[in-house]
Amino acid sequence: METATTPEIASRSQRQVEEAADPADARGPQTSHQREAGSPSLQLLPSIEEHPKIWLPRALRQTYIRKVGETVNLLIPFQGKPKPQTTWTHNGHALDSSRVSVRNGEHDSILFIREAQRTDSGCYQLCVQLGGLQATATINILVIEKPGPPQSIKLVDVWGANATLEWTPPQDTGNTALLGYTVQKADRKSGLWFTVLERYHRTSCIVSDLIVGNSYAFRVFAENQCGLSDTAPVTADLAHIQKAATVYKAKGFAQRDLSEAPKFTQPLADCTTVTGYDTQLFCCVRASPRPKIIWLKNKMDLQGNPKYRALSQLGICSLEIRKPSPFDGGIYTCKAINALGEASVDCRVDVKAPH
Secondary structure: OOOOOHHHHHHHHHHHHHHOOOHHHHOOOOOHHHHHHOOOOOOOOOOOOEEEEEOOOHHHOOOEEEEOOOOEEEEEEEEEEOOOEEEEEEOOEEOOOOOOEEEEOOOEEEEEEOOOOHHHOEEEEEEEEEOOEEEEEEEEEEEEOOOOOOOEEEEEEEEOOEEEEEEEOOOOOOOOOOOEEEEEEEEOOOOOEEEEEEEEOOOEEEEOOOOOOOEEEEEEEEEEOOEEOOOOOEOOOOEEOOOOOOOOOOOOOOOOOOOEEEEEEEOOOOEEEEOOOOEEEEEEEEEEOOOEEEEEEOOEEOOOOOOEEEEEEOOEEEEEEOOOOHHHOEEEEEEEEEOOEEEEEEEEEEEEOOO
């Protein structure tokens, strides 16, 4: 059996001591970041559960128009979890807290202006930010009011029953485009104003159909979405419509001759009736002058017979047979006669006994 020497024993003991050392030392030194991870002073960012997003109402996707003095109250929903940070700007600048107030909730932001003024018009932007993510929405607000009046109006010319007017546009259009002009007239006798043109786009016009012998004044209003201007300039001069001497010459015309011979436009119709029931025959005739109507039965004149009643009105001829009997059957004739000729129509009448 071999015996270990002193140097071999020392070398083996050193290796055992190194193997028994701390395993962490065997992995090498830790970095400063790894050491800080275990430090209680490290601040971790919260996880984003829902990305920020703005739900802009459809009505706000186009220019939002309000009148001066009206309230602006906009509610803009958004999403984001945890609660994001919201920021409003007006034309790229922070809001004027004396004019605009904002309330931010968990899921919406409200922009409120109690009494809108024209200076409140512009581009409003809402920014919703969460961590390094953000969403923005832009809202254009336009605050308008009635326009100012046209600067002047001038009566340019008067001829016949017409007058020509000219005017200049207003200096203030009310912060929006004009819809046109309203032109009114008033005669000196009544002093009442009547509209002759509405939403007229030019700055000159001709007013026609003025009454001869009257004198007229004119005025013009400007109009936009808020309505007509509060005032209107009035022409300094009156338009006097002079009476012109006219001579009327009557033109001769030929008198049309409407005379015509009788002509039946609706003939008599054959009919069958029952004994004891009144029956009527009808036909229509056209003639000028008015024709004489004669009723015949089997070519025998019925005039004066109380069993029959004949009527003629506006070209409609009728014959009533009162309580007919089988002996009243036959050929009935209606004859129309005037100075230009005559015409007649016939029909057959059958009278049957009741069953």
